[in-house]
Amino acid sequence: MWYTWIEAQRNLVRTARALGWPALAGYDGASQLLQPLPPVPGFDIAAVTIGGNPVPVTEEIVDSTPFCALRRFSRERDALPSARRADPAILLCAPLAGHHAVMLRDMVETLLEDGDVYLTDWTDARDVPLAEGDFGLDDCVLAVERFMHKIGGERMHVVAVCQACVPALAALALVANSGAVPAASLALMGGPIDTRIHPSSLARFAQSHSVDWFCRTLIDSVPQPYAGAGRRVYPGFYQQIAMFTSFPQHKWALEAGYWSCRLAGNEAGIARSLRDLGEYAAVLDMDEHYFLDTIRVIFQEQRLARGTWRIGGRLVRPRALSSLALCTVEGGRDNVTGAGQTHAAHALCGAIPESFRQQLTIAGCDHYGLFSGERWRDAIHPALVRFWRSLPARVAPNSATNPTERQPSTEVCDRPG
The missing domain is CATH 1.10.287 (Helix Hairpins)
Incomplete structure (x- = not known):
């Protein structure tokens, strides 16, 4: 009901603007809510600087499902220094948490310094016709697993942000359990791997309300004229x-x-x-099934952390991961994901050698700072690159470090800004 009413108000504002009437004023929540949403900006990354020289970047969709597109940002090979032409690919798993993946543009642009970047760009559920079926958390994991197979594992670094940490870890575990090489490394950043640990206000809210309450209170139907009209969503x-x-x-x-x-x-x-x-x-908008699954599986039942999550009959076993390296990153001032929830992945992935692990805590960093701004560019990204370069030669061809000499590390970075 709210969805239809808000769309009607936004259409009135559009009509008023077309007629030259004064725009709706105000910066309060209601005024901002009733403003028509601007078009989703493109990534528009024309080039990146590598070795002091501009390198053109090409963007294309290389695979897709009705609910997600896999975007590839490719650096022009001939413009790269010869030593950089064999850089591993990077799969950046964007969170499906109510925001378009363009929110991670800063990350994409920075990571292009290190390799071609693949990005999970989730579709607005209002634009997915009902004929395409429902989309739940398990479907999200299966989509990420599909994209991992598409890219190939041994020479791929996986970076997952926020809500994407859970499906990324689950997908890699399923790949490993099938006997395939899942990836060279996995970096989890500010994700709710185990929400039993220091639950944030968001986690406590999710845990103190029933799934039925969320369904009755926050789920609405997409109105006309959207392609997904009739789909039940979290708007x-x-x-x-x-x-x-x-x-x-x-x-x-x-x-x-x-x-x-x-x-x-x-x-x-x-x-x-x-x-x-x-x-x-x-x-x-997020599909109703995905949103409610997230509440139930991640925040209330903690199926990944408890080892009880099955997807299509397959048990999600993080202990199946033994050949990749694991880096977890938390923000010291993150009020979305509680302290220790992301680092908890190390306990779940017990088969990974200690020398291939790192825990990174960024002092003074809030949730947004994990993937944008100065702390991402000046503290997190350099630490992540150091981690990659410390891995075995088959993972990081340009590494000069002997992996047997590497010790497990826990860093606390405190950078200004």
């Missing part, structure tokens, strides 16, 4: 409200940056700020 406008109430300082900082550039006449800064605001506003 993106709820995510829009949640982001503003949970992280008001983030939106204020983005708007302050815009006005600062506007007053200074900084055209490049204005364009960059508008892009940042567009990425922040790029919310999406």
